Amino acid sequence: MEPSAKMAAAQKPTSMLVFRKYIRRVADPDNPSRERLDASDIVSRTCYEEWCKERDYAGNELLAAKTYQRALTGHLSATDGRLPFTPEEEEAVLAVVRVKKVWCVCVCARPVHVAR
DSSP: OOHHHHHHHHSOOOHHHHHHHTOEEEEETTEEEEEEEEOGGGGSHHHHHHHHHTSOOTTOHHHHHHHHHHHHHHHHHTOTTOOOOOHHHHHHHHHHHTSSSOEEEOSSSSOEEEEO
16 A cells, blocks of 8 residues: 555545435435436434544543534634635535524533524
8 A cells, every 4th residue: 555545544544534425326216217316315323423533532521512513614714724615515414504494513511503
């Protein structure tokens, strides 16, 4: 294995790589011959746990949840030099985070509101 390949394998996946794994193409319910993106899994426990897996938040679940929230909103607004979602991805993610339902990461005694 080349040194650059070893280095890439040793690096943790970026937030964007993890988020993009949970955006999928599905049939459009209004027009089954077309596809659209579905980002509903971005606020899933599985996505959150995969995102946390390579990050060191042992014993500090509150910080992990807040950092996850900042990473997601940072990519949506392209702040802090973060890579933005494509317009199609952004539309799908915004449809999820704008839902009036509160999604909580209930990993500690007090739930942390990640999306409202």
